[in-house]
Amino acid sequence: NAGVIQTPRHKVTGKGQEATLWCEPISGHSAVFWYRQTIVQGLEFLTYFRNQAPIDDSGMPKERFSAQMPNQSHSTLKIQSTQPQDSAVYLCASSLDSEVFFGKGTRLTVV
């Protein structure tokens, strides 16, 4: 069990460019989550899928952010027209029941 796999681990983008972050959940887990971590805000919930269906995206910024789960083996978080304030560590997690397993995160830096 390799755990939740996130790629890339680090990404640097120029302001205005698009960034796509990838997540491979643990095989067999039905729920996938995205969180964002910054120094100021801490860990914030972004969005949640269950059995590939979007359930709750209440934490997602209304513009420029989108998440998909095209199949049970991966999810993506896409940020269009990145801004410096998008710089953060983005965490993906998956769960089968009450225990949530986190990946190591993708550190996004927008310059």
Place this chain on the structure above:
Amino acid sequence: GDSVTQTEGQVTVSESKSLIINCTYSATSIAYPNLFWYVRYPGEGLQLLLKVITAGQKGSSRGFEATYNKETTSFHLQKASVQESDSAVYYCALSDNSGGSNYKLTFGKGTLLTVTP
């Protein structure tokens, strides 16, 4: 909304001494939230340390303990004797278990524990 407040910043403890990291919560929409402590060791991902889903119960793992106190809305993390290997960032968190939807963790800001030899 829901919130979690924990000992902020850094805590430094000498090896073999006792530890307490305070955590209080506010769950405005959840009568009895599930409570968790997560830990991130250097170079590792965030992982569950312990959880308690019933008020009044105590959870324990790796020598750490935390008791779910609904009267004081607290879930303090304690360890009687810390080791250098306990150095990590600790996060208190809550989630909603209503209707079986155990998701959307709300985290505290994290506490960096440094254990000195």
